[in-house]
Amino acid sequence: KNEVEQSPQNLTAQEGEFITINCSYSVGISALHWLQQHPGGGIVSLFMLSSGKKKHGRLIATINIQEKHSSLHITASHPRDSAVYICAVRGQGAQKLVFGQGTRLTINP
Amino acid sequence: DSGVTQTPKHLITATGQRVTLRCSPRSGDLSVYWYQQSLDQGLQFLIQYYNGEERAKGNILERFSAQQFPDLHSELNLSSLELGDSALYFCASSPGPDQGKLFFGSGTQLSVL
Numbered sequence: 001k002n003e004v005e006q007s008p009q010n011l012t013a014q015e016g017e018f019i020t021i022n023c024s025y026s027v028g029i030s031a032l033h034w035l036q037q038h039p040g041g042g043i044v045s046l047f048m049l050s051s052g053k054k055k056h057g058r059l060i061a062t063i064n065i066q067e068k069h070s071s072l073h074i075t076a077s078h079p080r081d082s083a084v085y086i087c088a089v090r091g092q093g094a095q096k097l098v099f100g101q102g103t104r105l106t107i108n109p
Numbered sequence: 110d111s112g113v114t115q116t117p118k119h120l121i122t123a124t125g126q127r128v129t130l131r132c133s134p135r136s137g138d139l140s141v142y143w144y145q146q147s148l149d150q151g152l153q154f155l156i157q158y159y160n161g162e163e164r165a166k167g168n169i170l171e172r173f174s175a176q177q178f179p180d181l182h183s184e185l186n187l188s189s190l191e192l193g194d195s196a197l198y199f200c201a202s203s204p205g206p207d208q209g210k211l212f213f214g215s216g217t218q219l220s221v222l
Contacts, residue, residue: 031208031209033208033211035213041197041215041216041218042111042213042215042216043199043201043213043216044111044213045210045211045212045213048209048210086151086152088152090208095157095164095165095207095208096154096157096165096167096208097154097208098154099151099152099153099154100151101151102151
């Protein structure tokens with residue numbers, strides 16, 4: 001079992017739909033990152049969080065430390081949101097990030 | 110634009126060869142991280158340098174080495190290349206020694222033929 005599991009692996013939705021991507025991890029962590037990787041390959045850091053909830057525009061990230069679970073929500077989804085979304089965690093006392101396998105999101109117009 | 114510059118964007122080479130990937134971090138960032146992304150393994154952390162010193166090591170092969178220079182740019186050296194080394198190699202930077210918000214370069218696509 002991977003330390004970081006994402007679901008679903010693939011998600012296709014219509015423009016305007018509310019999107020949820022889930023990330024579960026098996027170790028105690030000091031931080032969790034959500035990254036976005038566009039088809040061209042570039043990676044952008046969306047959020048870094050260790051508790052609670054963060055919001056940026058139409059994106060919302062939440063984390064439940066007790067349940068070892070985080071979600072990334074996209075409201076009013078748009079075709080430009082089509083990308084691979086990657087969850088990564090930094091274990092307590094660790095320096096390295098461990099990555100999930102990513103969720104491929106496709107938003108159709 | 111993240112402010113992190115990676116060169117070259119693409120590299121095609123043969124098995125057994127040696128290549129050097131270069132990364133210039135965002136202005137003011139002291140940490141540089143190297144990651145490998147392959148189709149079967151996903152993203153994996155290789156190594157981190159902070160202000161010229163190695164700070165953390167991940168799944169980096171002995172055939173691979175890295176360094177960070179006084180001007181804070183970093184180089185990742187890959188030697189005795191194998192077909193399985195074909196991957197996208199990313200560099201990222203952050204201001205401090207711990208992995209806060211990361212700023213990624215656009216990556217170097219390495220193809221070993």
